[in-house]
Amino acid sequence: HLGYEQYGVRERFNDFSRAFWDIMDEAARRPVDFVVIAGDLFNKRAIDAQTLIHAIEGLKKLKEQGIPVIAIEGNHDRSYYRDGISWLQFLCHQGYLTLLAPVMRDGAPVLGQWQSDTMRGSHVDLLGGRLRVYGLPWQGAATNHSMEGLAEALASVHAEEESAGVEYRLLMMHTGIEGIVPRVQGLPSMAQFQPLQTYVDYLALGHVHKPYEFDGWIYNPGSTETCGAEESAWEDRGYYFVEIDTDEPEKVIDPNKAARCHRATHLVSKRRPFVRHEMRVDGLSEPDALYARLEDYCRREGYKHQESALRPLVQIQLIGTLNFDAGSLDLSRMEEMVKSYFRPLYTRVDNNTNDQDYIPEGGEIDGRDRSAWHVLELRIFEELVSRDNRYLPAREQWSTVLADLKRMALEKDDPASIAQYLRDKRAELLVT
Incomplete structure (x- = not known):
């Protein structure tokens, strides 16, 4: 999500770039054989020059070391028009990455080797042809149908792949799994992914910002920076370092996991602290009581961030039933209180309380008279x-x-x- 100036704070723009650079630095330091990006490198389709410069700044480190980067487009990356050129396509044209984009026929991907002249194709072969990376970019409402077609296509070429010496298959998809985050609707169910398992060793997912993995073959690392306040609860977001050994898999596999010939180590990305606190207001009969409760919280927690190298973002959500007029709440006073204890880069207090329902005492007057x-x-x-x-x-x-x-x-x-x-x-x- 490069280019995201969260809350209108310019330093957040830099935070997202730093998180990306840290991962590129780590990939170059190890060094790895290749890097995959499963969509949403950018936060929006129309990026500014500074965002593009920051993307190139990170990618060129790998290009200089000969480390290929394979990517697909996410819903945030795609060009505005069907025949438009996205910024990921520009980076591909400049040689900073390979952008997988299969030709679609009747809603299903046509499998074919990626071609540099057209910048189209479903896959590339790496490590002397022993490892194949497939990519299916964001399909939106057509995802389920595209997955069915992809499973059928993979089944049809499986024997050919085996004879060609393909030993390991990685598939990137910019989608998630239904039910991981309740408010995210319209995603495929786990059952709809199962037909792919026979033909895919590692499924790299994106789109959903919550980290999760299943059955030793489905992996979603989560967002590298905090795009929304709810993500602060998922502290283990980041990226994966994956070791693959098809010759002697016992050297890398974790015996406690179901992975067949790889070990996927989940690494937490470096990012700015994000503090989100839900403060209940039930039983508080006046604003001063609420202010006292907030100050008590700030006094307990604020000092932990006073010496932090990166000043935190702090969001306070007032929840519950408010027993007095919401108009008497001084949100600015509360924000200043948070600032004095946390020294945040940005703070916000949201009033998400409910008004107390009116239930008249006694039933002798009901309004009909x-x-x-x-x-x-x-x-x-x-x-x-x-x-x-x-x-x-x-x-x-x-x-x-x-x-x-x-x-x-x-x-x-x-x-x-x-x-x-x-x-x-x-x-x-x-x-x-």
């Missing part, structure tokens, strides 16, 4: 103002004030007169 509406209205106003401790001592008087304000507004009284009436009543009724 129009003559009793005024009494019912006063009772409702009284119960509502009682939920805020500031108005509780004079709740009966405040209910009358609210009724008067409503009447004055309906009669189109002068707004200045209405405001003055409210100021006078506040001075009279509020206990200081």
